[in-house]
Amino acid sequence: VYNSGGDPSILMVGPGNKQVVSDFTGRVSARQNIGEERIQASASLYASDFNDLRVVPNRFQRNRTAFVLDPEHVAMSYLRKFVSFPLSRIGDASTDVILSEYTLEMRNEAAHGVIADLL
Numbered sequence: 001v002y003n004s005g006g007d008p009s010i011l012m013v014g015p016g017n018k019q020v021v022s023d024f025t026g027r028v029s030a031r032q033n034i035g036e037e038r039i040q041a042s043a044s045l046y047a048s049d050f051n052d053l054r055v056v057p058n059r060f061q062r063n064r065t066a067f068v069l070d071p072e073h074v075a076m077s078y079l080r081k082f083v084s085f086p087l088s089r090i091g092d093a094s095t096d097v098i099l100s101e102y103t104l105e106m107r108n109e110a111a112h113g114v115i116a117d118l119l
Helices: 015-022
Strands: 010-013 032-035 038-040 045-047 052-057 066-069 074-090 093-106 113-115
Touching: 010 015, 015 052
Parallel strands: 010 052
Antiparallel strands: 010 066, 032 038, 045 052, 066 113, 074 093
């Protein structure tokens, strides 16, 4: 990813791999007291050689796959802009519809990476 022009800052993983990342060795202490009633035992930032990666859990993602993402090369692209028009009237109430179509635009696919077959 780095050699292809990407500068990733997000490591998106499934719930099982989020726990694996939190258990990485090299941390000074696996548990830290934050306050009287709170103990932090998770890692949310991984410092790699090329950039710091924010570790984001994704419950809708397969546990076997991790995504390395660069948000600078992703955008929301509109296929149809927002339009509003009246739908119907029921008594004194009027109902309107807001309609739009959009998709995720990958501006440079080489700026993202996949780590496959993990667990």
